[in-house]
Every structure is written in C-alpha cells, then in structure tokens.
Amino acid sequence: xxVNIQLKQTIDNSxxxxxxxxxxxxxxxxVAIITNPKVAGLHLSHLxxxxxxxxxxxxxxxxxxxxxxxxxxxxxxxxxxxHKFNRSSMLIAFGGGVVGDITGFVASIYQRGIExxxxxxxxxxxxxxxxxxxxxxxxxxxxxxIGAFYQPKHVYIDTHFLSTLQKREFSAGVAEIIKxxxxxxxxxxxWLQTHNLNDGDNLKTAIKKAIxxxxxxxxxxEKEKGIRAAxxxxxxFAHVIENETNYTQYLHGEAVAxxxxxxxxxxxxxxxxxxxxxxxxxxxxxxxxxxTSYKIKNIETFYEAFFLDKKSTDKKxxxxxxxxxxxxxxxxDINKAIxxxxxxxxxIHD
Ligand code: GLY
Numbered sequence: 001x002x003v004n005i006q007l008k009q010t011i012d013n014s015x016x017x018x019x020x021x022x023x024x025x026x027x028x029x030x031v032a033i034i035t036n037p038k039v040a041g042l043h044l045s046h047l048x049x050x051x052x053x054x055x056x057x058x059x060x061x062x063x064x065x066x067x068x069x070x071x072x073x074x075x076x077x078x079x080x081x082x083h084k085f086n087r088s089s090m091l092i093a094f095g096g097g098v099v100g101d102i103t104g105f106v107a108s109i110y111q112r113g114i115e116x117x118x119x120x121x122x123x124x125x126x127x128x129x130x131x132x133x134x135x136x137x138x139x140x141x142x143x144x145x146i147g148a149f150y151q152p153k154h155v156y157i158d159t160h161f162l163s164t165l166q167k168r169e170f171s172a173g174v175a176e177i178i179k180x181x182x183x184x185x186x187x188x189x190x191w192l193q194t195h196n197l198n199d200g201d202n203l204k205t206a207i208k209k210a211i212x213x214x215x216x217x218x219x220x221x222e223k224e225k226g227i228r229a230a231x232x233x234x235x236x237f238a239h240v241i242e243n244e245t246n247y248t249q250y251l252h253g254e255a256v257a258x259x260x261x262x263x264x265x266x267x268x269x270x271x272x273x274x275x276x277x278x279x280x281x282x283x284x285x286x287x288x289x290x291x292t293s294y295k296i297k298n299i300e301t302f303y304e305a306f307f308l309d310k311k312s313t314d315k316k317x318x319x320x321x322x323x324x325x326x327x328x329x330x331x332x333d334i335n336k337a338i339x340x341x342x343x344x345x346x347x348i349h350d
Contacts, residue, residue, distance in 0.1 A: 036062065101137070179256060262342065272321050
C-alpha cells in the first residue's frame with residue numbers, strides 16, 4: 001500500500017535588497033537584534049534610531065569565526081525562549097558574515113522557522129554573504145557544514161556602516177566584488193579597472209553591480225545545484241590557505257584573492273584564459289593591496305587538503321575556473337600532475 005503526500009507547490013521566497021540610507025522601520029512584533037560588541041559599540045545607537053518594535057531585545061555574540069558554533073546558537077535560542085519569541089517574531093542580523101550566517105541559521109530552525117532581516121556592516125557581507133540565503137555554523141569537521149538555505153525577508157545595505165571599516169577589511173570585500181565581475185560580468189570588470197572604489201559614489205555603484213550579478217545567479221540556482229557554485233571561484237585554494245594558516249594570517253577575502261590568482265594560473269594552463277587576462281585580474285587585486293602570492297611549503301600536503309573541502313565529492317575536487325573574463329567553467333576532472341605543476345609555481349624554492 002502506498003500513500004502519496006502531494007507537496008508540489010510554488011513558494012515565493014523573493015525579497016528586496018535596498019541599497020540606500022537606512023529608513024525607519026516599525027515592527028508590530030517582538031524583534032531581536034543579533035550583533036557583536038564591536039559593531040554594537042560603533043553602530044548600534046545609529047541603528048536604534050531607525051528601529052521600533054513591540055518589544056526590542058539586543059543579543060550580543062562574541063566576535064570571530066570560531067564562535068560561529070552550536071553553543072552560540074543555543075545561547076541565542078535560550079534568549080528567544082526566555083523572551084517568549086514566537087513564529088511572528090523577527091530577528092535582525094546586524095554585523096558581518098558571522099552574525100549574518102548564525103542569525104539566519106537560528107531563524108531557520110527556531111520554532112521551525114521565523115523571519116529575519118539582514119543589515120550587513122562589512123563590505124564583504126554587503127556584497128556577498130548577506131545575499132542569497134546561505135546560513136550556517138561550523139563544527140569540528142569544517143566550515144559551514146551545518147546550515148540551511150534560508151532567505152531573509154529583506155536586506156538593507158547602507159554604506160554608512162562601512163565608514164569605520166579598516167583598510168584591510170575594505171580590500172577583503174573588494175576581492176569578492178572582483179570575484180563577481182570575473183566570473184559573470186566582463187563589463188563590470190572593465191568598469192572596475194577604470195573606477196577607484198575609494199572615490200565618490202563608485203563604491204555604491206560597485207555594490208549595486210555586484211549584488212545584481214549575484215542576485216541573477218541565485219535566482220537561477222538558489223540551492224547551488226549548478227551555476228551558483230561558480231561564486232566559489234578562488235575558494236577551493238583559499239580554504240586550504242586559510243586552514244594552513246589557522247585562519248589567523250589572512251582575512252577570508254584576502255585568501256580568496258590569492259585563490260583567484262591560483263585558479264587563474266590553472267585556467268591559463270588549460271587554455272581557458274590568456275596569461276594577459278590573468279595579469280589584468282592580478283593587477284586589479286594588487287591595486288587594492290590584496291595579497292596575490294603565497295608560499296606553499298609542501299605541494300602534496302596542499303593537494304591532499306583539497307579533499308577536506310565539503311564541495312569535493314567522491315574524491316573529485318571542484319575547481320571554478322574563469323573562461324576569459326566574465327564567464328566561468330566548473331571542472332572536477334583535473335589531473336593531479338597538472339595541479340601539482342601549478343602548486344609547484346607557488347612553492348618555496350631555496
Ligand atoms: N558566497 C557564495 C554564495 O553565496 O553562493
């Protein structure tokens with residue numbers, strides 16, 4: 001005997017991303033702002049001028065990727081239960097990628113799902129992490145291995161919050177902007193070559209172009225069954241570099257910059273792009289003082305570390321390789337000898 005459960009339905013998870021000065025928001029429900037002490041110290045008073053709610057709570061989590069873990073999720077949920085949050089309550093993620101990922105994850109599981117809003121305060125989270133509904137936490141097996149695709153109700157991008165960003169953090173965000181242009185938008189790449197993001201309204205324009213590019217990808221492939229994986233360009237190499245350096249030497253965007261240069265060398269080797277195109281990308285990264293080189297100590301160890309990446313399935317490593325500039329190819333059949341040859345170029349040679 002078989003019983004069918006008919007679940008075919010069209011779910012509209014569409015939402016808007018406002019790139020503008022933050023406007024006043026009034027909520028008729030309970031709201032919790034999840035943030036960290038650094039962001040709260042710098043910007044909470046500004047945010048609170050714009051938010052009113054039936055009941056408003058601030059939940060502060062410790063800053064740092066190492067706190068994106070189950071214990072922090074439990075602490076946040078404990079607070080929500082204590083304050084009797086229910087399915088009509090709202091969470092606001094106010095911070096960078098860690099705050100956004102963990103808030104979104106809590107929103108996805110608290111009482112089987114409540115709404116959340118993203119108000120990202122770093123450039124990296126404004127152009128990438130806050131858009132597209134990737135939420136999650138880390139565990140001892142790796143980064144973001146527990147989580148859900150769970151879309152926010154709205155994303156509010158206000159460049160006011162970037163005024164306190166350190167130069168390195170700004171550049172790390174620019175790396176993700178360049179990533180978006182190289183993989184999907186040649187015109188945007190050309191624009192980036194001629195427009196300094198420190199000047200005038202250029203940053204706002206670049207944020208808009210990067211988000212439009214990402215939104216088009218996410219709209220086609222929300223759950224990363226195909227083309228969305230291309231947004232991980234540079235990340236296969238970057239994750240190994242971050243791991244080898246214990247997440248202390250490079251900001252994520254900096255490791256991605258090095259990873260893009262490595263991916264480009266592989267793409268040149270496979271004749272997917274020219275050496276001149278790879279140089280143009282390197283020059284653009286360097287113009288924002290992003291690192292573009294890394295000294296590999298042992299290429300075999302580096303190679304083996306690829307397989308720890310959760311996106312490597314069945315002993316196949318997934319590489320996102322640019323096809324010229326503005327297009328991309330996803331490959332998982334790259335010969336080990338070719339890879340070792342590329343890694344050898346980054347070896348320390350005495
Ligand atoms: N950061 C890559 C993605 O959202 O798919």
